[in-house]
Amino acid sequence: MSGFTDAEVPNQAGKTFIVTGANTGIGFEIASALAARRAKVLLACRDEAKARAAMSRIRRNHPDAFLVFLPLDLADMTSVRNAALLAEKEPRIDALINNAGVQGPQLRHTAQGFEQTFGVNHLGTFAFTALMVPKLARSPGSRVVVTSSGLHKGAKIDWDDLDAAKSYQWMPRYAASKLANLLFVFELDRRLRAAGLPVMAVGCHPGLAGTDLARNSWWGNIAMSMIGLLFNTPAQGAWGALQAATGQVKAGGYYGPTKASELRGPSGECKPSEDARNPEFARRLWDVSVQLTGIDLELPAHS
Template sequence: MPSEGFTTADVPDQSGKCFIVTGANTGIGFEVASALAARRARVLLACRDEAKARAGMDKIRRKTPGADLAFLPLDLADLASVRRAAELAAKEPRVDVLINNAGVQGPTLKHTAQGFEQTFGVNHLGCFAVTALLLPKLMEMPGSRVVVTSSGQHRGAKIEWEDLNAQKNYKWLPRYGASKLANLLFVFELDRRLRAAGAPVTAVACHPGLVGTNLARGSWWGNIAMSLIGLLFAKPAMGAWGALHAATGRIKPGGYYGPTGFSGLRGPSGEGVPSEEARSPQVAKRLWDVSVKMTGIDPGLPLWNPVVERNGAGKVPPTPPPS
């Protein structure tokens, strides 16, 4: 990896490998899928809307003729859909990397099919569920990875433990920040438990910086803000560098990767520093237990033991690009 950081140009050849990218029909997810396809990977575009996914696939193929792409129906707001998607993905000959990219936010309180507040339900619980259900498939392939996309908005965020479904109050941006904190708590806990189990899967986090996307499509002023952000900070292609780094570069298990320029808002990807709250094993265990209870899905991984790790077990060197 060049000293100045990781960009799309640093993604190595991915021939023979299979990636699942959630929310891949637009924005950062589309750019991630496009870059991987250009490096000869098989890419499953895991999306809610088949027409939009196929339109995205057509666009990728215009740039990369012969790209190996497939549509994987996935609605993270419905755990039944998550289960079906995992069952379909399990039929693939191999799955090397799951990139949890999809996310939502919006000014109006909405709920998932199971009645969870939508931002937490999609951004965290959906991510937790699809990862847990795909772990058996990922474990078939040594060197496989789980990538979870967070955001700088995790800093200062607070999870409303007594009001997870927003029955008492709902504020748009705090709920989004809390879901991004949950993403980091989850991936770091997943990393600890995978190492405790001696599993051949690496968990790693990323963030895109400040990127102009259609994430705020539910708000007219949000759309204007995103357009300005795209002009002043970064467009989705740059925002994809952190995820591509986490998925294909030399990384540390349980690491956090994203832009290194302009206070972490844009630029080539490098190692970032998450908040102290995001690194708390106690808070992460609480979230893990709550997530198992809410989704009814248990990844079946052993609890991390810090005493064992201090004695040398579970420590692993940086992970090279998947071979």
């Protein structure tokens, strides 16, 4: 089988990874695969009981797994700041894998009043990453991984209605948040390089994977079950993130399934949309994100 799978993950002994949303689905599989390769894994999750249940599941197969619960609610900037302070106490952080994401048919808001899909999937990810980069920079060769989706292609960010005060449509909002994820990771890559920091920013996507992301919708759950049978299981959907975090990849690259129009199969380099590579969109998103979150990484804008 050509391409990257969990079998290609090298030994990670001595390294520490943070995986957001690690208690279920793809995040759980990422954490499990890293633990199997002797990494220390911080499961950054909102629900402690679910995180500890996930840790118990991992230890059934890997009794010596080195696992730590990191409380993190990406829908609350106070929690984001507290999680960064806790992670700062770790001896080292070698990679931050931003996997957590939400979507749903109902308009919901974060603790600070942001539309939840954009607030969690992008703003929470932006803020936590910005707070962690100084720590990551102290471990040369470290990486920031940001999970997008093939749905970013064709997505549009409604700059005049980021809070969805005018309208809310479930899938377009989710797709826009996934476009934001790629705009962010590519802009982060440009700024990290301009600053000369030893941190690599890499994007990834899971293809079409059957997860519980649509758990708030009964028909969504049925659809996800069928997807898992026909396309990627959560374990297969984790291959892109695992390659981005541990494989031989390019800074500013984008990795995920390479078969069936990037919907399934082993991971390899993928092609993002033109909008995702638009530096003007990326700079605008960066500035808006700093303004909304009040968190600024203060990396110089690239020329």
